[in-house]
Amino acid sequence: MKLKEKCGVTGSLVGSSQPHLGEEHQACGKAVASAGAEVSGKQEANGKQEVPRKSLNTYIWQEIQRHNQLADQWLVINRKVYDVTGWAYRHPGGRPVLTHYAGEDATDVFRAVHPELDVVQLYLKPLLIGELAPGEPSQERHKNSQLVKDFQELRKTVEAMKMFDANLGFFFLHLAQILILEVLVWLILCQFGSGWCVTMFITFLLTISRAQSGFLQHDAGHLSIFKKSKWNHLLHKFLMCHLKGLSGNWWNYGHFQHHVKPNIYPKDPDVKLGPLFVLGDLQPVEYGKKKIKYIDYEKQHLYFVGVLPFYVPTYISLKSLRMMYLRKDWVVRHLTFKYFSLQDIAWVSSFYIRHFITFGPFYGIFGTLLLIYFVMCLESLWMTYITQMSHIPMQISMEENWDWLSTQILATCNVEQSFFNDWFTGHLNFQIEHHLFPTMPRHNYHKVAPLVRSLCAKHGLQYVNKPMLTAFGDIVRALKKYGALWKEAYYET
Incomplete structure (x- = not known):
């Protein structure tokens, strides 16, 4: 055998x-x-x-x-x-x-x-x-051996400070927020019906719930919230598949590539956005010299906003379905209390079943599907800006095999801390700390940020921290710059 x-x-x-x-x-x-x-x-x-x-x-x-x-x-x-x-x-x-x-x-x-x-x-x-x-x-x-040594010493320091210990109460409160919003939506529908104003309001609540589910599943996918891995696995499947309707395996497959080689083309799937966009200083020139023009990339900063609402409900959803198909996620893999390992297709099916049971009596099948799609469109605007504001404006390059600290610092930036910014971004405004220490609970990012900043200053690495609106604007400015590089290479004789 x-x-x-x-x-x-x-x-x-x-x-x-x-x-x-x-x-x-x-x-x-x-x-x-x-x-x-x-x-x-x-x-x-x-x-x-x-x-x-x-x-x-x-x-x-x-x-x-x-x-x-x-x-x-x-x-x-x-x-x-x-x-x-x-x-x-x-x-x-x-x-x-x-x-x-x-x-x-x-x-x-x-x-x-x-x-x-x-x-x-x-x-x-x-x-x-x-x-x-x-x-x-x-x-x-x-590689700079002293820089590598200093970063490893920094890691030992934050480990000694117990910065990798998760506060279960913190994550429970975030989960409670999500579940309360879901229940509130159902209660509002039962009390006031499915009128136009009510629909707009529950769409707003569902968008918040869905976005916050995304932040929490991101935590569950990275770190051990619970001491036993099977409970972390179950939480991740519940959040990603049941609450969001997307494959947890798809997220796992792509997201960790992004973390180990951020902004490295073509190893990071998050910077492979062709044929819609060309990113970085090299890809636009490559496309231009090869006379590749699927779209007028000179205008990519203009159609960026128009494309955003459809990123999650179309592109991401299709990639999720493709992953489940390639993995043949049709049946239960381990239906035991020891593993809690239902296949993604079962979890994702429960997402749609729950929505049809909850909203079907008010909107019907077609109306429920339309509601799900519209909520995904709004979430797409939110999540795309949050995830891309720290990467698209930063250095995007081919593989140069930098050390771990330099790899993350060059590809990421932070957004200024505030209570709203922390909540609105799911603490991904501390993108530098998250990339350096992916398994660190997000409630500790702000505690280690001064140490990271100090290490960067010691070795002459730029620690970028900017206001949120500036970070949003930098996405558009970067896309405009990359489009201009493509135009110059495309039309040169």
Whole structure:
């Protein structure tokens, strides 16, 4: 029997946002990892896990950097060399996340995106094939070793300050806000009917509920709100699939690529917005020189606002459906109290069932679908401005393999803090801190911001913090600039 069949692997690219790491899952992970070790040829053919330290091979960076292909991927974490080739397609964050770091030092990104390191070690052990040679630096030679060291010290400091400990009450209050809004909408309909004014008001309330659900699912997808991963997984599915009607696996697949390589074209899916938009200093020139003109990109800053309302209900919804189709999310994967792992299609179906039960008696089937679509349009305006104000105006470039701190600082910026800004953005106004420490609860961002700013000043990195209206305007100004670059390249003789 083949290894895939033994483990029940479907060959999908992405797992759940918070993978369930039970005994069966762990056993499968070890088996696949052993296969990866066999492919590498660096361990014994039987794939045994326990390799004495003295028998580990040693490698120089020049050798490691050659293993950066889809079928041959090595990573360095804390000076240890891992062959992730066989494990990549089962990686819960998606295969591209590992591919993007193949042949590189992944120490800081590994630490940044894994909230439960003790569990992840179970997967790392069988992938170990060696370590850096004694004379080799811990990172690639072109990186600033002092900057890397200082950032790692900063992380130790904020860990000692317990900045990664979630306040359960904080997230409970945000969940209560969402549920209260949902119940209030139903009560208003029952009391006042479905008149025009009532419909406009409940649309406003539903938009707030949906946006805040998005912020909370973002938290659940990144960090361990609860101590047990199965409850985090359940919360994420409830928020993303049941309350928003979108695939949690789709979010997981794309969002973590964005985090590990923000604004790196084409590795970050958030900057691959063709054919509608061209972004950065390089993509517009590339399109222009190749005479690519799906749309007049010189005017992209003008049609940006017109396109925004349809981003979530069309583009995002279609990508979510495509993900569920490719993963064959038709049936229940684990219908047990141990895993709580219904497939996304079941969760998303519950979103529409709930809406038809709640609004169908007032609006009918077509009217309910129209209401859902209109709410998604309003949410799209809100969420797109929030997510893009910190990235589109910042540096967008091809891969240059910077250190973790520089990668995040160059691609992100903050928006000034206030009670309204924090609520309106779901604390994503602290985008720099969120990108540096994705598993940190958002209620602690403002506490670590001064430390991050100080470290940036020490190393001459610009820590950008701006008013919200300026940040919104910078999106349009950046799109206008990129469009002008395209026009110049397109019409040059």
